[in-house]
Amino acid sequence: MSNGPELIITEKDNAARRIADILSGESAEAERVNGVNVYKWGGKRCIGLSGHVVGVDFPPEYNDWRDVEPVELIDAPVAKHPTQENIVAALRRLARRARRVVIATDYDREGELIGKEAYELVREVNEDVPVDRVRFSSITQREVTEAFENPDELDFDLAAAGEARQIIDLVWGAALTRFLSLSARQLGDDFISVGRVQGPTLKLIVDREREIDAFDPEDYWELFADLEKDSESFEAQYFYLDEDGNEAERVWDGDDAETAYETLREAETATVDSVRRRTRTDDPPAPFNTTQFIRAVSSIGYSAQRAMSMAEDLYTAGYITYPRTDNTVYPEDLDPRELLGEFTANRTFGEDAEHLLEQEEIEPTAGDNETTDHPPIHPTGELPSRADLTEDEWEVYELVVRRFFATVAESAEWEHLRVVADANGLSLKANGKRLVKAGYHDVYPYFNSSESFVPDVDEGEELVVTETSIDAKQTQPPRRYGQSRLIETMEQMGIGTKATRHDVIQKLYDRNYIESDPPRPTRLARAVVEASEEFAELIVSEEMTAQLEADMQAIARGEATLDDVTEESREILEDVFEGLMESGDEVGKHLQKSLKADKTVGSCPESDHDLVIRKSRRGSYFIGCDGYPDCTYTLPLPSTGKPLILEEECEEHGLSHVKMLAGRKTFVHGCPLCKAEEADEEEDLVIGTCPDCGEEHGGELAIKRLRSGSRLVGCTRYPDCDYSLPLPRRGDIEVTDEECEEHDLPEIRITYEDSDREPWELGCPICNYREYQAEQVDGDELQSVKGIGAKTAEKLKDAGIDDVPSLKEAEPDALADLMDGVGPDTVRKWQSAAD
DNA sequence: GCAAGGTC
Numbered sequence: 001m002s003n004g005p006e007l008i009i010t011e012k013d014n015a016a017r018r019i020a021d022i023l024s025g026e027s028a029e030a031e032r033v034n035g036v037n038v039y040k041w042g043g044k045r046c047i048g049l050s051g052h053v054v055g056v057d058f059p060p061e062y063n064d065w066r067d068v069e070p071v072e073l074i075d076a077p078v079a080k081h082p083t084q085e086n087i088v089a090a091l092r093r094l095a096r097r098a099r100r101v102v103i104a105t106d107y108d109r110e111g112e113l114i115g116k117e118a119y120e121l122v123r124e125v126n127e128d129v130p131v132d133r134v135r136f137s138s139i140t141q142r143e144v145t146e147a148f149e150n151p152d153e154l155d156f157d158l159a160a161a162g163e164a165r166q167i168i169d170l171v172w173g174a175a176l177t178r179f180l181s182l183s184a185r186q187l188g189d190d191f192i193s194v195g196r197v198q199g200p201t202l203k204l205i206v207d208r209e210r211e212i213d214a215f216d217p218e219d220y221w222e223l224f225a226d227l228e229k230d231s232e233s234f235e236a237q238y239f240y241l242d243e244d245g246n247e248a249e250r251v252w253d254g255d256d257a258e259t260a261y262e263t264l265r266e267a268e269t270a271t272v273d274s275v276r277r278r279t280r281t282d283d284p285p286a287p288f289n290t291t292q293f294i295r296a297v298s299s300i301g302y303s304a305q306r307a308m309s310m311a312e313d314l315y316t317a318g319y320i321t322y323p324r325t326d327n328t329v330y331p332e333d334l335d336p337r338e339l340l341g342e343f344t345a346n347r348t349f350g351e352d353a354e355h356l357l358e359q360e361e362i363e364p365t366a367g368d369n370e371t372t373d374h375p376p377i378h379p380t381g382e383l384p385s386r387a388d389l390t391e392d393e394w395e396v397y398e399l400v401v402r403r404f405f406a407t408v409a410e411s412a413e414w415e416h417l418r419v420v421a422d423a424n425g426l427s428l429k430a431n432g433k434r435l436v437k438a439g440y441h442d443v444y445p446y447f448n449s450s451e452s453f454v455p456d457v458d459e460g461e462e463l464v465v466t467e468t469s470i471d472a473k474q475t476q477p478p479r480r481y482g483q484s485r486l487i488e489t490m491e492q493m494g495i496g497t498k499a500t501r502h503d504v505i506q507k508l509y510d511r512n513y514i515e516s517d518p519p520r521p522t523r524l525a526r527a528v529v530e531a532s533e534e535f536a537e538l539i540v541s542e543e544m545t546a547q548l549e550a551d552m553q554a555i556a557r558g559e560a561t562l563d564d565v566t567e568e569s570r571e572i573l574e575d576v577f578e579g580l581m582e583s584g585d586e587v588g589k590h591l592q593k594s595l596k597a598d599k600t601v602g603s604c605p606e607s608d609h610d611l612v613i614r615k616s617r618r619g620s621y622f623i624g625c626d627g628y629p630d631c632t633y634t635l636p637l638p639s640t641g642k643p644l645i646l647e648e649e650c651e652e653h654g655l656s657h658v659k660m661l662a663g664r665k666t667f668v669h670g671c672p673l674c675k676a677e678e679a680d681e682e683e684d685l686v687i688g689t690c691p692d693c694g695e696e697h698g699g700e701l702a703i704k705r706l707r708s709g710s711r712l713v714g715c716t717r718y719p720d721c722d723y724s725l726p727l728p729r730r731g732d733i734e735v736t737d738e739e740c741e742e743h744d745l746p747e748i749r750i751t752y753e754d755s756d757r758e759p760w761e762l763g764c765p766i767c768n769y770r771e772y773q774a775e776q777v778d779g780d781e782l783q784s785v786k787g788i789g790a791k792t793a794e795k796l797k798d799a800g801i802d803d804v805p806s807l808k809e810a811e812p813d814a815l816a817d818l819m820d821g822v823g824p825d826t827v828r829k830w831q832s833a834a835d
Numbered sequence: 836g837c838a839a840g841g842t843c
Binding site: 011012013014049050051052053055056057058063065070073084105106110111113114162165166168169170171172173174175176177178181187188189191193194195196197198312316324496497499500503504 | 836837838839840841842843
């Protein structure tokens with residue numbers, strides 16, 4: 001037997017580092033093998049993978065979409081090949097000499113498969129080395145040491161269950177994706193995809209849109225009265241008992257409503273019939289798993305994608321635990337008092353932490369999901385200072401800290417007061433609620449804890465009716481799913497995983513299946529769902545995952561084999577293709593029609609064709625005639641954002657309004673033809689003399705708007721004189737009375753009508769442009785230092801370093817503190833390079 | 836260039 005090192009393999013570098021620290025008593029040292037971190041101590045090495053380092057795919061001869069019939073993919077061979085070459089190479093190098101290998105990947109099904117993949121790579125270069133498996137659900141001293149003291153074996157059945165999933169997903173996904181794309185002739189970037197998870201997710205969105213389309217609003221009325229006691233007024237609502245004896249507030253008949261309102265209006269007083277008081281306990285929330293974390297972050301205004309990317313950054317920086325988890329129960333190892341203790345000295349959290357520590361007993365809440373994968377998301381106890389994080393990241397970090405606080409805080413208590421009164425024979429009710437004990441709301445302000453006031457009244461008491469009203473309303477269609485609701489629903493349906501659900505939604509955006517936020521399906525999405533429902537129902541049904549889960553469990557229990565399950569799945573797909581291939585042309589036409597409809601803005605005013613949104617070779621959008629090159633009619637679109645066609649149409653031109661999606665800078669452009677006409681009519685506003693040709697030829701400087709929507713200060717003698725100065729794209733340009741003494745030009749202010757943004761005093765356009773150029777030069781100057789690129793120069797500027805002299809003077813430790821991913825040694829390197 | 840699942 002070799003006397004080489006013992007090799008420990010984890011799922012990711014971060015876990016490798018922490019496990020090495022625990023097992024070595026912090027004595028492990030990092031070295032690089034093939035550019036991969038390896039932690040080394042005694043006779044041991046620990047390497048972290050990057051999740052799957054091998055992937056499944058078809059052999060290269062199946063790569064060409066046009067040469068291979070999609071149906072052939074069903075029985076095509078599927079092979080594994082390395083996807084992370086450097087890690088695979090490093091692993092092989094270490095495994096060759098190892099005397100023992102320990103697989104320490106995550107404790108879940110995918111972790112077992114990743115472990116088996118590592119096992120196979122090890123076996124390729126070392127046939128005899130013993131391979132053990134350790135399992136722990138949180139990386140703590142106790143769990144890790146215990147796991148390593150009691151090693152187990154790899155569960156090959158569980159790994160095979162995961163492999164079955166990989167194969168089925170690839171075969172179904174690739175065959176159907178290629179079929180749909182080929183039938184609609186969408187090859188290249190705009191292919192049409194379907195899959196086991198994206199399919200049902202898309203159907204969920206499309207089904208909701210169908211409900212909205214089919215919705216027929218109904219009129220109803222609601223009646224209200226303001227009641228007064230001791231000059232304190234509160235609102236009560238009319239109700240009656242319906243046929244089933246249930247309380248109802250909505251009056252569905254207009255005449256009935258009118259009659260009731262006449263009666264109510266005549267009432268001068270109302271007599272209290274009943275008063276009911278109840279105290280309700282409001283328990284603190286459970287610890288965060290990924291889904292609940294995303295939900296909470298989206299309630300403070302961030303997308304699911306952004307929530308996860310910020311969580312990732314906070315995790316890698318060491319401030320919060322692993323963000324991808326299903327678990328909502330803290331591990332036993334977590335000592336809430338100890339963790340709270342880490343916050344007592346902090347400016348933001350100290351006071352709350354102290355209060356919580358004053359509780360006699362601290363028993364954290366627990367949710368319904370107890371899993372082995374990772375602990376719930378909580379702060380690690382290593383605290384960032386505010387300057388270490390961006391404002392957004394701080395907000396998310398604070399949320400995670402406060403959620404942890406909430407889970408160890410006391411319950412809140414509400415007092416509900418329900419008053420029923422009689423006004424002229426009509427029943428009125430009022431519900432008040434008061435927070436009598438704030439409990440966890442004191443440390444977790446993200447839930448609504450607003451009170452509604454109803455005064456203390458007694459039965460039989462007479463109240464004055466001060467005001468009455470009747471509201472005509474309509475029933476509303478169901479609301480579209482927001483991103484976090486979608487993720488919650490996917491979790492309930494059992495599709496996707498904690499680590500992929502938000503990516504799936506992003507994928508639907510990338511495929512042009514959904515637009516805007518909350519997501520709205522395109523015509524293409526409807527057509528894809530319709531075609532799937534007709535010919536491949538399983539791919540848009542949650543049943544496919546349910547069946548697969550059952551099969552995987554059978555494999556994991558040893559009751560079925562990988563081959564049984566994948567073979568059966570291939571047979572089902574064969575059947576699907578029989579129907580599909582017969583109707584290929586029809587399906588393709590339908591998809592193509594929908595693709596066209598998604599781009600169409602209206603009819604061309606100069607020919608019989610449609611006007612469609614197109615993309616220029618440079619990547620900008622414009623509107624062009626579908627009859628091109630016979631008809632060359634075009635209309636410009638703003639250069640910021642991606643155009644979204646709205647349902648609203650221009651009354652004058654019959655064209656759809658267009659909205660430009662650009663994150664927070666999203667705005668409605670309106671009718672593109674109206675906009676183009678406005679731009680043509682707008683007269684150039686002269687603000688001064690042209691510095692280039694004013695004296696000689698009398699050229700003047702004017703504020704101009706180009707047809708593309710962009711604006712500039714340019715010479716009126718253009719194109720004879722091309723003097724120009726840039727102006728910002730967004731905001732309204734205001735010419736002030738102030739004048740620049742140096743250039744005899746008025747100062748300019750930019751205001752933002754449709755946002756809360758403060759006006760920008762741009763000043764004299766010439767001075768402004770010079771300053772801008774000077775900044776560019778500064779940036780270039782920093783970039784002249786070896787090791788500093790454009791991005792780093794930007795970061796340096798954020799840290800207050802504008803030029804080389806200030807870089808040289810900077811204190812390396814202080815500067816490194818201000819910059820993400822930069823250490824003091826790097827700063828010293830720059831400083832010596834600048835000499 | 837297809838899926839879904841890891842991780843960054």
